[in-house]
Amino acid sequence: MSAADPSRGMPDRTDAVLRATLELAREVGYARLSIEGIAARAGVGKHTVYRRWPSKGAVFLDALLSTLKADLSYPDTGDIVADLRTQMNAARTLLGSDSYGPLYAALVGEAQHDPAITQAVYERWIKPLSDGTRERLRKAREQGQLSAEHDLDTIVALLYGPLYYRFLLIPGDYDAAFVDAILHAAFTGLSPKPE
């Protein structure tokens, strides 16, 4: 899959196609989404869609990831635990929302069958977010708020792994108390504390 850069050329049609894709995916679900349906909803010919995106997976990926950018950046209040809590709850709220959660789950589902989508999900969703996390963690480490023992990739997996585990593998929503419990356990550690 060569995921196109949605900012290049044909801006109006691109936006219309991406909007139509999200609308339609919400209405009929990913499984029943089709290039034909997207084209009809966007008011363009289906060849216009195919010229830019080779498959429904590709256009769905662009449509969904175009919504990801603004909401998940890190604050920097100088308190790493508070800032992680803010960002992790923003991620939890996005993934738990009725309007986006099922679409992100569908995208992860597709990634399990299609290595091109696995790669695109990693490069355009997981990696940009974890780059942001590492940057915030690096600063915290410089300020002495984080043990220097652990590498930053390990910390990202330790904090965000539990969120995706709940999102993808355990039915039902989870709340801010789960994020608090993960942060508390990750920062204080599982080893028994000396009296």
Place this chain on the structure above:
Amino acid sequence: MSAADPSRGMPDRTDAVLRATLELAREVGYARLSIEGIAARAGVGKHTVYRRWPSKGAVFLDALLSTLKADLSYPDTGDIVADLRTQMNAARTLLGSDSYGPLYAALVGEAQHDPAITQAVYERWIKPLSDGTRERLRKAREQGQLSAEHDLDTIVALLYGPLYYRFLLIPGDYDAAFVDAILHAAFTGLSPKPE
């Protein structure tokens, strides 16, 4: 989906169907698996399959989970970190194997589109394994090897979330060093250590 109990009745045909399902899923992939193909491979009529399993998702779930039982139980050497390391590496090896990894990934993929499969994956895969983890953790806590501050569900998510995160969302294999790094970070904690 009413996932049938494979141990009840028709043992020979059931075994043949489950074996045929795994073989065929490995050969053609989950997307191209069909009840017709399974029935032909197992040497039974397709109505024999449909009588027991309502969908290819249901028979695939039974087939795959019938392989899960033996390999992932916990040792108890009296050392919680060593025993977690043994079991987490067994899980890592199973999920990373060419013969099982893509099938488990396909099942998680299906679960993202179908709430009945989400529920079945939870009840028959995630919950039995995490029950086993909680049991081993409870014993460790009684023996003073684990802080009493954190609830056991939090600990399970903190340890296994990172494994599923790597398995489902990041391309490429991961090795025993990743398991070691997660265990070390989880047990010692991310907070800076007093000098």
